[in-house]
Amino acid sequence: MTIPPTTRPRDQAVIVTGAGSGIGRATALAFARVGAHVLAVGRRAAALGETAAQNPRIAVLPADITADGSPQAVIDAAVDRWGRLDVLVNNAGATTVMPLADTDAQRVSDLFALNVTAPSLLASAALAHLRATRGAIVNVSSTYGHRPLPGAAHYAASKAALEQLTRTWALELAADGIRVNALAPGPTESQALTAAGLPDAAVEQIKQDEIARIPLGRRGDPEEVAAWIVHLADPAATWITGQILTIDGGLELT
Numbered sequence: 001m002t003i004p005p006t007t008r009p010r011d012q013a014v015i016v017t018g019a020g021s022g023i024g025r026a027t028a029l030a031f032a033r034v035g036a037h038v039l040a041v042g043r044r045a046a047a048l049g050e051t052a053a054q055n056p057r058i059a060v061l062p063a064d065i066t067a068d069g070s071p072q073a074v075i076d077a078a079v080d081r082w083g084r085l086d087v088l089v090n091n092a093g094a095t096t097v098m099p100l101a102d103t104d105a106q107r108v109s110d111l112f113a114l115n116v117t118a119p120s121l122l123a124s125a126a127l128a129h130l131r132a133t134r135g136a137i138v139n140v141s142s143t144y145g146h147r148p149l150p151g152a153a154h155y156a157a158s159k160a161a162l163e164q165l166t167r168t169w170a171l172e173l174a175a176d177g178i179r180v181n182a183l184a185p186g187p188t189e190s191q192a193l194t195a196a197g198l199p200d201a202a203v204e205q206i207k208q209d210e211i212a213r214i215p216l217g218r219r220g221d222p223e224e225v226a227a228w229i230v231h232l233a234d235p236a237a238t239w240i241t242g243q244i245l246t247i248d249g250g251l252e253l254t
């Protein structure tokens with residue numbers, strides 16, 4: 001009997017960055033539900049603890065992935081614990097609202113450090129281990145990685161960079177049997193807008209504007225995004241690499 005990919009029990013070791021909230025938490029829980037061991041990474045130990053409390057297969061590592069040496073330490077922590085690494089999910093990321101007139105070098109640098117440099121260093125540190133397992137990398141981009149976003153151009157540009165890294169790594173690593181794909185969510189319920197420093201009224205206004213523009217008439221739930229991250233990392237998904245999968249309620253069609 002053929003078992004559908006997401007319900008097949010998995011003996012995988014998985015790293016999920018940004019697993020203390022939103023899409024990352026849902027992804028950690030989704031992997032744990034199919035039997036994977038998950039290392040949940042993020043800066044806030046308490047938030048990671050809330051994720052791990054929901055499933056004993058989740059271990060936590062509080063870490064700022066932009067700090068010197070941190071990407072290597074994250075990979076080492078997973079390999080020390082489980083002796084292998086099958087999947088790296090580069091989910092941690094941030095949005096910065098910054099119209100061109102307000103462009104600030106430090107904010108651009110911080111945004112790219114988190115959304116582009118940290119995933120690169122994590123993937124690089126993971127390489128030997130992913131070669132050993134013929135594993136997978138899933139990067140979390142955004143529908144705005146391939147659509148313009150007035151007022152947040154550098155966020156869109158950072159995700160466009162992540163998408164191009166995805167395609168290029170897919171080719172670079174194909175001979176090693178490592179698959180590299182990206183998920184591009186549309187507006188999804190999470191702490192992202194609040195984390196960007198926007199006041200509550202502005203967050204609510206953005207949400208209402210997004211709902212009005214999304215053909216399916218609502219923002220996404222983190223679980224709806226997580227399910228596809230788990231699919232892309234499935235060892236049975238042997239013939240997909242270098243793809244950017246948009247999950248956005250049809251927003252991209254508008």
Ligand SMILES: NC(=O)c1ccc[n+]([C@@H]2O[C@H](COP(=O)([O-])OP(=O)(O)OC[C@H]3O[C@@H](n4cnc5c(N)ncnc54)[C@H](OP(=O)(O)O)[C@@H]3O)[C@@H](O)[C@H]2O)c1
Nearest residue numbers: 018021022023043044064065092093142187188190191192
């Ligand atoms: N929600 C959306 O509408 C949407 C749409 C498209 C794409 N995305 C992307 O989806 C991903 C997840 O975002 P989300 O929506 O779930 O937002 P979120 O709830 O704000 O999650 C982001 C996570 O990243 C972690 N993080 C931030 N900086 C970090 C650092 N320096 N080191 C380690 N971890 C760090 C945060 O945890 P700590 O603060 O504890 O570190 C947080 O758990 C992001 O890449 C985002 O760009 C989101």
